[in-house]
Structures are given as C-alpha cells and as structure tokens.
Amino acid sequence: MDIITSRDRQIMLQWAALNTMPALLNIAGGEDLAGEKLSFFCDEFKKLVPQVQIRKVQDEPFRSPAIIIGRHKNIAYQALPQGKELLPFLEALTAAANTTGLSGNGIDPASQIELPAELSVFIAQQCPHCPNVVAQLLLLADKNPNLRLTITDGVLFENQARVQDIRSVPTLILDNEIRWTGQININEVIRQCTQRDPSQLCASSLRQIIEGGDAARVAKMMSSNDRIFPAFIDLLVHERWSVRLGAMVTVEYLADESPDLAACLIAILRERFADLDESVQGDMVQVLSQLKNKEVKEFLEKIISGDYAESVREAAAEELGIWPNR
DSSP states (O other): OOOSOHHHHHHHHHHHHHOOSOOEEEEEOOSSHHHHHHHHHHHHHHHHOTTOEEEEESOOSSOSSEEEESTTSOEEEESOOOGGGHHHHHHHHHHHTSSSOOOOSSOGGGGGOOSOEEEEEEEOTTOSSHHHHHHHHHHHHHHOTTEEEEEEETTTTHHHHHHTTOOSSSEEEETTTEEEESSOOHHHHHHHHHTOOGGGOOHHHHHHHHHTTOHHHHHHHHHHHTSOOHHHHHHHTOSSHHHHHHHHHHHHHHHHHOHHHHTHHHHHHHHHGGGSOHHHHHHHHHHHHTSOSHHHHHHHHHHHHSSOOHHHHHHHHHHHHTOOOO
16 A cells, blocks of 8 residues: 655655654544555654654544544544645644644634634545645644644545535535535634534534533533523433533533523433433433422333333432432
C-alpha cells in the first residue's frame, strides 16, 4: 500500500527538519479499509518524521476511525493528508506542538463561540477549493476548544457522504443542520455558531459540555429555555454508561433548579421505557426517583408489576420502599 507520493515525502522530510518539537497524533481505530489506510498513513509518517508521537486509541468518543490532532484534540481527519491537503495538516501539527497555535487574520471572533459546535467538512483530493477551506476551519478549531472539526474525504468515507447527501465539495455542515457548499464565508460560519438556539444543540455538543465537567450549565440552559432539549434525552438513555451518568448528574441539577421542568422527563421516559435495555432501564429508575411526585410513584408501581427484568423490578421496589409518605 503506497499512499505517500515522493513529493509528499519530500515535504514531510523538510517539515521534520524545521520542526523538532514532538507532535502527537491519536489514531482512533477501525477495522475497515478506511481505518486501515489512516493507520498505515500514520505508520509511514512516523518513519519519515521520527519525532511524531502516535498513540492508538481504542475507545474514542469523538470520531472513529480518524486521526485526531490539535492542541485541544478537537480535529479529526477522516481523510489522508495528501497533496494540497498536506500543508494545512502539517501547520496544524506545528500549532499543536507549541503554545502559540495557528496564526491568521480575521478569525478572532471565533473566541466568541461559547457553545460547543460540530463542524464537518467533506472534501475530495482533486478539489481545488478544499485546501483553503480546510485551512480556515483548522484555524477556527485551533482558536476555540468548543469547536469540533471533522475533515472527511467523501470518497474514502463513501457511506458517510451518501448518508449526508453530499453532492459537491467542499460541503460544510454545522451540527447536522446548517450547510454551506463551495466558497465558504468563514465569518458567516462564526455568526451561525454564535447565534444558535441552545435547545437545538446536537447530542454530541451537549455531551461535550457535560464531559467537560459542566453538567450544571446544561441544566441551567434547559431551565432558562423552559424545555427539555430533545438531544439531551439521547444522552440520558445512551447505551454507554459513562454518557448516561453525565446526563443523570445533569438531571440532579435540573431537579434542584427547576423541579417542574424536570418532571417533564416522566412522560418522556414512560414512553420510551419499554424499548430500553435492562441496564438503561435500571438507571432510569434511579432518575425517576429524583422526581418525587405522584406520577413517578404510579410509574414505579407499574414497573414492579410489569414484564421487566428482575433487576429492574427490584430497583423500582427499592426506590418505592424509601418513598416519602406524602
């Protein structure tokens, strides 16, 4: 498998001679062909640039398979940095290896983006405009850790491009909703990032806030908007326990700050409860127990007498046993 051209090799060797500080690449695995190509690229890159540190990550919540780089570990390459895409990649590595970051003009407004945002740009190796767009987006991601940038080769990751209905490149997508195609105005991207409705944040953006240790902030945002964010429910019933735990902590904050709003979770969980896995059901019993009102008590009683796993019924009985007499 030869995926690095002689010209790219020369550029890498020149870069290695000028940049002696170690740069880190996290390679998030993948057993498919795309994942193998990304891993092979990293191995070959290491041979040419010995000071690069490559760490294989088995459980990467950001993107997988991908090459994760950046000072904030918030840039995911689902593409091979080849040809004209190589220099922006190397510049990002240089920025990650020092404290100054990437330099650029007109991107300072990126610091105004307070809410996490998912930016996904689809590119193609033969695209003449893609390298410039990627370079500008790399600068944004370098300036603000709230941004998560994924650079995806629509040919290498054909299924993703099909799912997103990518018809031309570059195509930039913000939080799976807003998209731009062709020549992209970065100031417009920044404006959209700063003016988003918090209630419309995607699950990954909410998860980024919670896993950053700020579950109380998500609770306050929902309280201020007087609604349960739709994407939050996906985190609360997520298959991964660590994700559920963060959302459950958020519910604790919400129950303290806005108990009436927190009570809206009862109807939502009642509707979805039967379709949840046993372990998730057990955790949702614990969530329900924080919302002390008559509806929850009736729900727990139905769980105890319902066709659920013994562990779930026992959890409901335990919570009901310590229920206040009121």
